[in-house]
Amino acid sequence: MTRREFTRKSTMLGAGLAASNFLVFAGKRAVRYADLNLTVPLPIQIVIDDVGWWSGKDGNKRQEPYRTGIDRNHVPADYQAIVDLGRKLGVRPQAATILCEWDRKNILREVPTITWMREKWDNSKWVGPWLDEAADIIRNNQSHYELTMHGVGHEYWADENMTRAEWADRSGTMRPLDQVETHLDYFEKLLHQNQLGSFPTAFVPTAFLHGFGLTGTHPISMAEVVKKRGIEYINTPFSTMYNAEGAQFGVFGIDSGVITIDRGEDLLDWNDIGERPSGVLTGPTCGLHWPNLLHEDPLRNTEIVDAWVNLLKPYNDKPETILAGNSSLFRNQLIHHVCTKVQIQENKFEIDFRETHTLKDQLSDTRLTLKIASDSALTFHSEDVTLSNVKTHQGRNDYLYTLEVDNSKGLDSAWVKFESS
Template structure:
C-alpha cells in the first residue's frame, strides 16, 4: 500500500454561494443596471431558509457572498460615488422589501449555518457619467485589457458604505472574508493593491477562481497563497452557470471549495425550494466520507486547511510522518491558526511528538480525521509515529 493511501492532509471543501442579499432577482444589465442574481423573481425568506437547510445538512457555515445595496434603509448610496446608476437620485428607502426585518432575524439566528462575506454594495461600478462597468473593485483598462483597480479612496467609500448598511439593518459587521464581484481580482502582495485595503477592514480570507485571477507576482499562485496577511484560496471554476435556476447536480466531486450562485439551488417557485435543496443535499453527501476531502466547519478552517495543504512538506520514513511547516509559516498569514486536519487509516494508531496535540475529530468507516494543533511557540516540524 502506498503511503498516500495511509494518510494525507485532505483538501478543504467549503460551500461558497455568491449573490446573496439581492431582493430583486432580475438581471438589468440591458438597461445599465446590475446583473443581480438572475433568478427572474423577487427573493424572499424561503430563499434564505434554503441556505440554512444546506448548511445544517453539512454542519457547515455556508460562505455567502452578500450584496447590501438593496438593504439601504437611509439612501446612503446616493452619496457614495460610482455605486449605482442613479447617483444622487438613488432611492431604496421607499421600496424596502416587507420581509426585510424577518429575513434579518433569520440571518442573525442562523449564524451556525451561514456566514456573510463581503461581495460589494451593488456588485458593479458606474462611471462618473453613469455607465455600468464590470466590476465594483476592478474594471478593464482600455489600454492594456488588464484589470484596473477602482481608485483607493472610492474603494474605501464603498467599504465604509457596506459596513454602514449592515449596521443600519442590525446585521453583523464582523466580516472576515471577501469574494470579488464577477471574479475580477488581482493577487498582489504590494501595498497599493486591494488586498492591502481589505486587510485594513479586517478581511483575513479571500476566495476566487485562480483561473481568472490576475497577479503581480513572478508566478501565478496555486491552490492557496497569502497577500498582505490575507489567505487567498482557489475556489476553482464553478461547475454550474451563475444564472442556472433549479440546477442539476454535477457528476463529479471537486477537491476544493465548491462555488455556486444563489439561484442554483433555488426554484422559480420559492415554495418548491426544498425540492431543489434536497437534490443538492444528496449530492453533497459524497463529500462527507471521502479520504481526500475535509468538509470545513467554516471559512476560517477551510482557508487555513487549504494553506497547510498547499505548503506543508509531508514525508514518511521509518514508520513516522514528518510535517514540515516552514513554508507555511514563511507565507506571512496574519494571526495564523496552528490547527490543521489529517486523515489516517484506521489500521494505524498515531502518536504525536511534543510539537503538536493530536485529537480525534471524526471517525469514519475506514479512516479517522485527526485535529492537529501546533503548540506555541510554533515549531517548524512535527512528527507523528505510526503503530499498527
C-alpha cells in the same frame, strides 16, 4: 459579452488550472506505505455569490446590474436555504452579499457611482418586513451563515452607463481609491442600518474582476485597502485575476498580508435555478451563485438544498478531501495541504511543518487534519503533538481515519506512531 458568456468563458479558462492544481497538490501531500495511505486532505469551502438582491431580474440591458438573473423576486426563505445547507453539512457557508437593496433610508443617493439611479436613488420598493425577517435569519444562525463582502451595487456608474465592475475594471485595475474607500464606507453603513453585524473578514470581488498586487498607477493594492477594514481572505478565480502568476503558492497567494485563494470552476452557470447539481469539484472552493441553491418555487428550495447535500457530503468520506467547518479552518487546512509534508516509516509517520511555519501569520491556530486509509484497525499516539477527534469511516474491508493534530508546541517536525488495535 453577456454575463453568462463572461462567466462561462472564465470558467472554461480556469478549469484546466483548477483541475491541475487539485491533482498536483493532492498528490504531493499523499504518501503510501504497505497497506496505509496518509494525506493532508484538501479542504473545501462553500462560497455563494450575489446574495442580498431582492429583485432577481437581470437589468444589464437597462444599464442596471445583472442581479441574480432569475424570473422571481427573492424572499426570506432564500436566506434560510443557505442556513439549511450549512446545518445539514455541519459547515458555515459564505454568503457573498450585495447590500444596495437593503438601503432603508436612501443613503446611496450620496454616492452616484454605486447605483444606476445615481443621485435619484430610491429603494422604497424593497423596504418592507422581509428585511427584518431575513436579518433575523442571518443574525440567529451565525454557526451556519457567514456574511461575506461582495459589494454595494455590484457594478460601477461613472455616468449613466453601467461598467463592470464595482471594485475593478475589466483589466483588473482597481477603481479610483477615493471611490473604493467610499463604497466600503457605505457597505458598512448598510450593515449597521440593518444590524447585520460588524464588517466581514472575507471578500469576493464582484464579477470576479480583481488584481493581485498593485494595479494601474495605484500605490497600494486592493488587498491592502480591504485589509484595513479587517478583511483577511479573498476568494476569486485566478483565471480572471490580473497578475495571477504572482500568487506564490499556486492555488493561493499572499497579497499585502491577505490570503487570496483560487475559486476555480463552478459546477453551474450563474443564473441556473432549480437545477440539481452534478459533477466533480476540481479545487478548494465549491462556488455557487445564489440561484444555484434555489427553486423557482421558494417553498421547494429544500429539494435543491438536499441535492447539494447529497453531492457534497461524500467529500468528507474521501481520503483526499474534507469539508471545512468554517473560513478559519478552511484557510488553515489549505495552507497545511500545500505546505505541510508527511512521510511514513514503518510504524510511524513524520509531519514536517517547516514550510508551513513561513506562513504562521496566516494561521489562526495550531491545528490541522490528516486522513489515514488502512486495511486494518489502528490506534494513534504521539509525544510531540496532541491528537484528538479521531473519526472512523469503515468500509467493507478498509478504514478511513480523520485525525485532528494540534502542534501547540510549534515544532518544526513531529512524529505520530500507529499500531493495530
